[in-house]
Amino acid sequence: MASQEMVDYERKMTKRVLWKLDSHVLPPLALLWLANFIDRSNIGNAKIVGLVTDTHLVGNQFNTALAGVYFSYLMVEMPSNWILKRMGANRWLPIIVFLWGTVTTLTGLVHNFGGVLGIRLVLGACEGGLLPGMILYLSTLYKRNELQLRVGIFYASASLSGAFGGLLADAIIKMDGVGGLEGWRWIFILEGIVTVLFSIMAAFILPADLASARFFTSEEREFAVARFNRDLPPSAVPTAEGEKNSLDEKQSESRREDATEDLISPGDVQEEHFEWREVMRGVLDIQVWLTGFAYFGFIVSLYSYSLFLPTIVAGLGYSGGAAQLHTVPPYVPAVVLTVVVAYLSDRLQWRGILICICLPVAIAGYIVAITAKTNTGRYAAVFLMAAGVYPSGPSILSILPNNSSGHYKRATTTALQLAIANCGGFVATFAYTPDQSPRYIRGHTIALSFLILAWVLTAANVCYCAWENKARAEGRRQDNITKYQELWDSGKTRAPIGDRHPDFRFVL
Template identity: 35%
Template sequence: MKEVDHFEEFSDAEKARLEGTVWRKLDRWVLPVCTIFYLLSFLDRSNIANARVAGMQTSLKISNYQYSIALTMTYVPYIAAEFPSNLLLKYVGPRWMLPTMVTIWGLVATMQGVVKSYSGLLACRFFLGLMEGGLFPGLVLYMSFFYPRERLQIRVATFFASASLSGAFSGLLAAAIMNINGKGGRPGWAWIFIIEGMFTFVFGLIAFLVLPNSPATARFFSTKERNYVMAKLKADGAVAGDDKSDGFKWIEVIRCCQSIHVWLLAPVLFFLGTTLYGLAYFEPTIVAGLGYTGNKAQLMSAPPFAFAFVVSMITAVISDRYKCRGFMLIFFSVCNLVGFIMFYASKSNHVRYGSLFLTISGSYCGAPPVITWVANNSAPHIRRATSVAIAFIMTNSGGILATWLLGSLSPAPNYTKATITFIIMSVGMVVLSTATLAYLWHQNRLKAERRQCGTPEDEPEGLGDQSAWFIYNL
């Protein structure tokens, strides 16, 4: 069948029929793999919090300070890997690169269950971060190869929501695994790492068989479906109109670094990363400090994450339908603010536990709109890859701060300094998100005025050959 380059060449009847099939096929073949990848990533990185409650810290004889060092050790290579990994993804091929990363870190995660010393734990955390570093930015970039901009957030939210689901799943799974405490001469906390890590390793091997490189090579598409998806992506601006335009150019990296909206959102991502990873790594410990002990602490850590998962999916549908990424981000920033104020101001353990539903939802549900916002408003490929990498560098830099804020700088159970810091960061998120929304709205108004004057190519941000079609998503 002849390749169709332009979306307009399809008849209305063909568009209606293909719209009903192509995205469902992608949702069956691509989205579940990406979702499980990220669920396993977050599970293998954050289950150290459950292992800590289960006795790891006592067994390895490590202090709170050393625990913070171990968490920090994960983030140094994690951050270093993000930018080069994103640039390499398209050229190595996501079909090979993503499953390879998953398989290797599954082995490393498993090895955490056999360490006998603090130095062994540090080594495992270093290589875990190195292998996981490119996954989330790589998944966002990979998904942008398949879905047009207006369909992207619900998919990003789906696999990112697996992070909150992993928080719930991790607590429940840890409680179940503790029943085999002592089996094989290993404590329960070791089995948490071994069982969860081995599942990751096996799934990584399976992914080699099912993950496509791009819509153009997806075996589950017919020729017409493949042409339709590629034409739709080109019409939307999600991909360049030709392969040459998507080749590596340093000028696109520079243009990304000149984009005002990227740097307005960079501090938001840093603040969000601090709150998100702080809750990911310390929520079981916070729950234990509210009077719950043993397996009950593991079980009670699950409901706030399960609630965040449901909220994330609902709001992602709303955000995609009404294209309101900025408003969603502002809403969840306010949720964060209210939740942290509740935790700081109240002495009631019940109120403090209730505040976790707001703060975990605010952090976990705020991430999909801001990440999608950055990806949607960056093109072509190299500029998008750079902006997404910057987003995750900032997010994971916040993770480093979180490990110290709650790990040793702010004592349990009140975490006073950390909570005050989170309140200030939540205010900053509201202010900067509002400023970004206003800026993008202003840029779109300028574009509309230039089109009316017949000069759409005159762009204040140097969008180059993208300027004729590119409208910022709000």
């Protein structure tokens, strides 16, 4: 009976803790990510209502300006994640959002190519730390099997941003002439101001960590920290040099069963110090490169889609407000599927497997876009593109937080994955050029090719994780403990053993 009461208590407290976390963390992050995508892609909406003409852009200058944001973006991702631990995510994330909101507002004042390019470079430097920071932040609040649903919820706001971006742009361009400014300038000014307001709101709501979250009662706070720490990898307890460290399977098992007595305290979890050895451990992880280049393939499709959908739709015969409004419907099924796939992923503990299921939908969309003979068929194709790519995003973003352990290794792997992936922005910005109008067959073919590459690399990562899990289950990684002990005894590391522990299992 006592045992049943404990089960009921844990279930009740888990619901309370998750509800409070979800209601205080996810809405601000969703708004920040919504603002991120709108501020990054609103230039596509501005393009079709006068930006190119008024700033005297010619040839591929518009595409060059788009590429500028990704150059500075990828340069700041890893340093930003290293800073995040020292500053606190609840301070650092709102600061960088405040800065890029200000920069977005200033975009409304540019008059030539130099101005557009310069402002996009600064925008990328301000925005680059947001996504890796949010992923790292969520991985310190939620257990491994709870992460993707939360990533999916805020990521769905990226799909919504495509819809809202079109609706907002259609409404804002009606301000053409107000204050002597063109309508496209007001798109940047007003959306930038809203971003600044979102950042201020987030600064007041987001908690620094579980141990200091003010919205928990003391009982909830202790339970939240305990349940999170029980999800940490088994820990090898370092001994003085010369002592034998008996970390056999029996002790590991007993440690997990008696987790409430052997918890790592919140202070211990936060006290891992920066080590270049942990950074290199992240850089050399094969999963970073497999998933990084797979996400590179996603990015070519995702970014070119968000940046050029208004242009593609305009090529179907729509113009002005009608073109803006026709960019909205394709995002609706993408939003729903993003959340549904994230829910299934956490329930099944599948990441890469679900990507391999979703990507063929987007691949089919690009094939339809290339081969369709009518505008109706081409418009239907953009629905398939979004429905396959957007739900795959949270899955690939959740792989490395789930499969990397040790704060600075995880900070490095999540940021490096995104730095590799965001290089796809350079390809995306030049995939759709004016000379391809109205069918954009070359652009679609480029995106299609990279999605096929992404599918192959994701499947390879799934196979690697399955192989490594099998090796660990068969006892072929037990020497990882000995190697770690030698590093500790020689003073070369004070980081936790993390994902090196033979009992740690990778999520597929």
